Structure formats: structure tokens, C-alpha cells
Amino acid sequence: xxxxxxxxxxxxxxxxxxxxxxxxxxxxxxxxxxxxxxxxxxxxxxxxxxxxxxxxxxxxxxxxxxxxxxxxxxxxxxxxxxxxxxxxxxxxxxxxxxxxxxxxxxxxxxxxxxxxxxxxxxxxxxxxxxxxxxxxxxxxxxxxxxxxxxxxxxxxxxxxxxxxxxxxxxxxxxxxxxxxxxxxxxxxxxxxxxxxxxxxxxxxxxxxxxxxxxxxxxxxxxxxxxxxxxxxxxxxxxxxxxxxxxxxxxxxxxxxxxxxxxxxxxxxxxxxxxxxxxxxxxxxxxxxxxxxxxxxxxxxxxxxxxxxxxxxxxxxxxxxxxxxxxxxxxxxxxxxxxxxxxxx
Numbered sequence: 174x175x176x177x178x179x180x181x182x183x184x185x186x187x188x189x190x191x192x193x194x195x196x197x198x199x200x201x202x203x204x205x206x207x208x209x210x211x212x213x214x215x216x217x218x219x220x221x222x223x224x225x226x227x228x229x230x231x232x233x234x235x236x237x238x239x240x241x242x243x244x245x246x247x248x249x250x251x252x253x254x255x256x257x258x259x260x261x262x263x264x265x266x267x268x269x270x271x272x273x274x275x276x277x278x279x280x281x282x283x284x285x286x287x288x289x290x291x292x293x294x295x296x297x298x299x300x301x302x303x304x305x306x307x308x309x310x311x312x313x314x315x316x317x318x319x320x321x322x323x324x325x326x327x328x329x330x331x332x333x334x335x336x337x338x339x340x341x342x343x344x345x346x347x348x349x350x351x352x353x354x355x356x357x358x359x360x361x362x363x364x365x366x367x368x369x370x371x372x373x374x375x376x377x378x379x380x381x382x383x384x385x386x387x388x389x390x391x392x393x394x395x396x397x398x399x400x401x402x403x404x405x406x407x408x409x410x411x412x413x414x415x416x417x418x419x420x421x422x423x424x425x426x427x428x429x430x431x432x433x434x435x436x437x438x439x440x441x442x443x444x445x446x447x448x449x450x451x452x453x454x455x456x457x458x459x460x461x462x463x464x465x466x467x468x469x470x471x472x473x474x475x476x477x478x479x480x481x482x483x484x485x486x487x488x489x490x491x492x493x494x495x496x497x498x499x500x501x502x503x504x505x506x507x508x509x510x511x512x513x514x515x516x517x
Contacts, residue, residue, distance in 0.1 A: 176203035177477050178240045182230050182254060184209040184218050187268065188245035193221070195466040196243070201474035208233050230254060234261040241477055244268060247335055248342025252277035255292070256284040264291040264477055269351035270497070271295065271490050273342040278494040282487045293473060293483055294490035298352045299359060300469055302460025303411065303422055307360055310420065315429060317417030321396045322357045324411055327404040329376075337379025344381035345401045346372060350497050352463060353399040354387060357411075363391035364492070369509045370500035375403045387500045425462060429454040 179202045181188050188209075196202045207218035208227040215226045227233040234257070242258045244251060244267045251267050258265045265285075271294045272278040285292035298304060311319060326349060335341040336348055358365060367390045372382035386400040402408070411422035418431040431452040476483040499510040 174201075174478075177201055177474060178203055178205045178238060180204075180206040180208065180233060180237065180239050180242045181218075182208045182233075182242055182244045182258075183246035183268075184211075184214045185245065188243070189214065189217065191466045192243050192245055192268075192470075193218075195470040197222070198467065199470050199474060201478075202241075202470070205239060206233050206237050231257070234258065234263070239263045241266065241473070248273055248347055249340065251342075252280055255281045259284040259288040259290050259292065262288065262290060264293070266293040266295055266473060268295045269297075270342070270347040270494070272494050273347065275491065275494040275498050278487075278491040282491055285487060291476065291483070292487045293476070294485050294487060295469075296351050296355055296485050296490065296493075297464030297466065297469055298356050299485065300464030301356065301462055302458050303425060303427070303462060304356045304360060305460075306427070306456075306458050307411065307413070307420065307422075310429070311360060311413075314415075315418070316413065316415030316420060316431060319361065319395055319413060319415045321398070321414040322361060322411075323398045323400075323409070323413070324353050324357045325398075325400045325402060325408045326353060326410065327402050327407045329403060329405045331377050332383075333378060337377045337381050337383075339379075339381045343379065344372075345383050346385045346497055346500060349401045350385075350399075350500075351493070353401060354389075354496060354500070355493050357397045357399060358389070358391070358496075361391055361393070361395050361397065363393040363395060365389045365397075365496050365499075365512050366392045367509050367511045368496060368499040368503050370503040372501065372504040385500065385504075387496075387503075389496070422458075425458045425460075427456045427458055429456065 179196055181193060184207050196204055204222045204224050206225040208230045209215055210228050219226050241264045244254050248270050252272055255265050255267050281292060336343040368387060370387040372385045374382050375384050377383040384403050389397045409421050409423050413420040417433050421428045433450050475481040499512055503510045
């Protein structure tokens with residue numbers, strides 16, 4: 174079967190490891206070119222692949238016959254590069270965050286529709302082992318009806334790269350939102366109706382936030398809280414509350430508390446009542462926490478060959494960009510933002 178002629182645009186930390194490795198180890202792909210402005214990265218790619226090397230992606234588009242380009246560059250570069258590559262007749266995979274805001278995301282979707290080429294958003298956490306296990310448990314109603322989902326990551330470390338600067342599309346909302354905001358919304362399968370958010374710069378240099386907290390109300394009434402926070406001690410990565418129990422996840426260790434509360438005859442004793450049906454189950458969830466890039470690229474190969482539909486559509490990624498915009502607006506204006514079809 175014909176190889177998928179592929180190029181990487183942006184051969185930095187993620188481009189040279191996660192994406193290059195998955196492409197390199199899948200026989201469906203042929204690495205035709207790598208484009209990066211860093212001479213050292215260019216040399217590394219040339220030694221590794223023996224492919225064409227470019228420092229200007231426009232020239233790469235002119236000279237190479239490509240089927241797919243993986244764009245792994247700074248966030249503020251994604252929109253223009255994506256639109257140019259689509260216009261050149263190439264399918265595009267674009268890393269997270271695929272756009273700095275919803276306006277850019279709309280431009281990218283329009284460019285894909287005009288070109289007839291695939292636009293593949295990179296949201297690897299949707300393949301994450303914990304999310305997939307939680308989806309099974311929620312579908313089984315393991316803890317009844319869910320009314321509140323919390324998803325968090327903590328760290329106490331600083332950065333000194335472009336991710337600390339707004340002008341480059343930096344900040345932890347865009348950097349981590351795909352991992353923290355998207356999965357709980359996907360888990361519950363209900364659109365976001367309204368958003369309240371707070372963002373703050375705490376210990377990083379630059380001018381972009383390194384902390385965000387978003388409280389989202391879904392159309393089915395579920396409350397979702399997603400946050401990246403600065404703390405030495407970790408919060409649970411997932412804390413899911415249902416009317417028949419609670420699920421607590423720390424990393425890949427899950428504790429499932431099943432409990433159907435008794436109805437006491439004496440209403441003054443409600444605080445001491447314990448259900449006879451209470452059960453606690455502990456489980457180690459195996460797999461890749463933020464998705465297996467090899468599995469994802471296998472599905473990308475099948476999509477490019479027309480053998481399947483990619484599980485994430487551009488409209489879904491656009492909706493996520495709208496949610497990010499709403500979180501930012503809510504933080505700046507200290508208000509609740511309603512997400513409507515013709516609004517933000």
C-alpha cells in the first residue's frame with residue numbers, strides 16, 4: 174500500500190519525540206521532510222531520517238509532494254501554518270492548542286472545508302487510559318447519577334520558555350486545557366452551557382497565567398471543575414461525585430466508593446448512618462495517562478487512507494476553543510459567561 178508522505182513542521186521537544194517516534198515506527202508513513210528554524214534541530218532530523226530539511230515551510234510546500242503535515246510549533250503559529258498547508262492541498266494534524274482563540278479556530282475550519290483536506294486536532298487525552306476507564310464506569314452507573322466532576326493537576330515548578338508569554342500564545346489554560354477541560358466534558362457527554370473562570374500568574378516569569386480554575390455547568394446540569402494549580406501537595410487528579418458513591422483517582426490509582434445512603438428512622442441520626450451496601454474497590458488503571466501516540470497515529474493513517482473517520486472532528490475542537498475563550502473572559506470580567514450557538 175502506498176506510503177503516506179509525511180512532514181513534521183516544528184522539530185522541538187514534542188515534535189522530535191512523541192510525533193516523530195510514532196511516525197517513524199509506523200510502516201504506513203514515510204518521513205519525507207522536516208522543517209525547523211533551529212540549525213541544531215535540522216541536523217538532528219537529517220541524521221535520524223535522512224530526509225529533506227527545510228527552515229521555511231513555504232519552500233517545503235513548494236518542493237515536496239506531501240500527504241500529511243504534523244504541525245508542532247508555537248501556539249501562535251498554528252493558525253497561519255495550518256491554513257497555508259491546507260491551501261497547498263495537504264492534510265494537517267495540528268498539536269494542542271490547535272488555535273489561540275475561537276476566531277483562529279474558525280479560520281482553520283473554513284480553510285479545511287475550502288481545500289477539501291483533513292484537519293485533525295491533536296487531543297491525545299481523549300485516548301487516555303483513565304478517561305476510558307471512567308467512561309466505562311459512568312456508562313455502567315457505578316456510582317449512580319453524576320452531579321459533580323473535578324479534574325486537576327498540581328505542580329510546583331517554573332518554566333522559562335515561550336509558554337510564559339502571551340504574545341506567543343503561552344499560558345497554562347491553552348497548554349493544559351486540552352488535558353483538563355476537555356476530558357471531563359467528554360466524560361459526561363453534555364455540552365457546556367455556562368462558564369466561570371479565574372486565572373492567575375503566580376510563580377512563573379513572563380506575563381501569562383500559570384494557574385487557572387474553571388467551573389462549568391453542562392446542559393444536563395452537571396457541574397465540572399477543571400484546574401491547573403500551583404501547589405506542593407497534589408490534589409486528586411479526578412474526584413467524581415454521584416448519588417450512589419464517589420470515584421477518586423490519583424495518577425493511575427483509582428478508588429471506587431459505592432454507597433447507597435440509608436434513610437434513618439430518626440432524622441437526628443442521619444450523620445452517623447452507614448449503608449450496609451457500602452463497598453470500596455481499588456484499581457490500578459494500566460495504559461498511557463494522556464493517550465498512546467502510536468495508537469493515535471495508527472488511527473490517523475487509517476483516516477488519511479479513507480478507512481475510517483477520525484474520532485475528533487474540527488467542530489469539537491472549535492467548541493473547546495470557545496470554552497477557553499469563555500474561561501478567559503470570565504476571569505478578566507469576573508462574570509459567568511453563557512455559551513450560546515451565536516454568542517461567544
